[in-house]
Amino acid sequence: MKLIVGLGNPGKEYEHTRHNAGFVWIDCLADELKVTLRPEARFNALCARVTMNSADLWLLEPQTYMNRSGQSVAALCRFYKIQPDEILVIHDELDLLPGAVKLKWGGGLGGHNGLKDIAAQLGTRDFWRLRIGIGHPGDRSDVVRFVLHPPGKEESRLINEAIDRSLQIWSLIAQGDFQTAMLKLHTK
Template sequence: MKLIVGLGNPGKEYASTRHNAGFHWVDCLADELKILLKPETRFQGLYARVTREDTDLCLLEPQTFMNRSGQSVAALCRFYKIQPDEIVVVHDELDLAPGAAKLKWGGGLGGHNGLKDIVTQLGTKDFWRLRIGIGHPGDRDAVVRYVLHPPGKEEAVMINEAIDRSLQLWPLIIQGDFQSAMLKLHTQ
């Protein structure tokens, strides 16, 4: 892998919302790697590059708001000549219960506006996704309000557990060993 993108919305008012699960995941990985993401205007996001031993990896948190995430991702991909199959996008997932995390290749967008914009900008759905379950409010009309608010205490604990569990697999993901990563993540 060459790029891990965490999706979310910039700003303090969104920091603890369900929609920012991807940002939270990337922040935790950056902490583990002891690196700091910094603003990078050419990529319209918070960015860090990790070059160690056999690792050459970019971390990105688009600061364009969710609906324009693809602009940031595409700018970085053009600059470093990163192909879509070298990308993992970490995002919140309404169709998974809090506490669940799933890794998948391509597929549908599930109405996720961040994914929609990435697909539009890259011209393909063929990239890896790490889906962090946040649950569904039960009513389509309540989705926007739901994702833009923090989860309750119990749900927050479950979401954080899913993030922690999936973070343990980042070495496999970086190596491109997605089959082993999926087996471990999906059987826990």
């Protein structure tokens, strides 16, 4: 694993919204690793580099809006010659209940605009995803409002527990041991 991307929207008005679950995950990992994300203009993102086992691992929070996340991801990948199969994207997932978290390789994009743009910019859907459940509002017409607002107290607690649980297996992900990571994460 060479790049871990957290998806979200920049700005204080989006900071605590459901759509920013990926940013929260990256911030927690950066705290754990004692690194600071810094603005990087050439990638239009906040970045941090961590050296693990003599290899560089990048943490990335695109500072474009969600539907342009792929621009930052592709720019960093081109610059550091990172392949799509060396990327993990952490994002909010409407199709999972709050508290659920799933690790997945490739597949559909589930209507997620951040994933759509990353797939378009990379030219493939074949990258790893960590899907953090935020639930669904029930009506498709309410989705935009739903993801751009903060969750309630109980939902927030469940989402944070899912983030904490998934951070416990991040070292397996960093090592590329996805099978063990999925087994630990998906087994109750």
